[in-house]
Amino acid sequence: DAGVTQSPTHLIKTRGQQVTLRCSPKSGHDTVSWYQQALGQGPQFIFQYYEEEERQRGNFPDRFSGHQFPNYSSELNVNALLLGDSALYLCASSLALAGTSSTDTQYFGPGTRLTVL
């Protein structure tokens, strides 16, 4: 039973560039949430995807966008990179609870370490 996977592991970009990060959820899960974790901080919620739509969003600018595919995998795109975007980007997968806007327990992937120079 495969857990949550993310790619790439590490990424180095320069200011102004664009980046795409990928996430495959745990088998049987249908919901993907993305978090940004700055060094020494707790993860901060970016957004959540369910049924190929963004269901919830945190306090992040429109430069952060995402997508979910029919197989439940997801991408996080960040445009016009800033130095402050350097962080560990975590994806968490979960199973939506039928008839609610909630999900079950979230399980995290290993993350993608993004460095912006």
Next chain:
Amino acid sequence: GENVEQHPSTLSVQEGDSAVIKCTYSDSASNYFPWYKQELGKRPQLIIDIRSNVGEKKDQRIAVTLNKTAKHFSLHITETQPEDSAVYFCAAPAGGTSYGKLTFGQGTILTVHP
């Protein structure tokens, strides 16, 4: 939205001692409280969680207690071992949704000295 405060920020104990980490939350509608352990360079791993319909849950050396009236919950680790050394995060869902948009505490760096 939800606000989660976590204390202490660092905790140092001797092997075999107990460790307690406390969190408070602001949204009275929150009803799910997970704890994650994150080792250096690794992913956050769920170690225990509690739903609001119970006041305490235990799993071997780890326990979590919840006081909904006071809006705080705590992680208790007994008989600590060096491999318990890590950063621990508490979390609570924002906006009354059960498990979706988690707000995390600032983290507690636990060091267990042999």
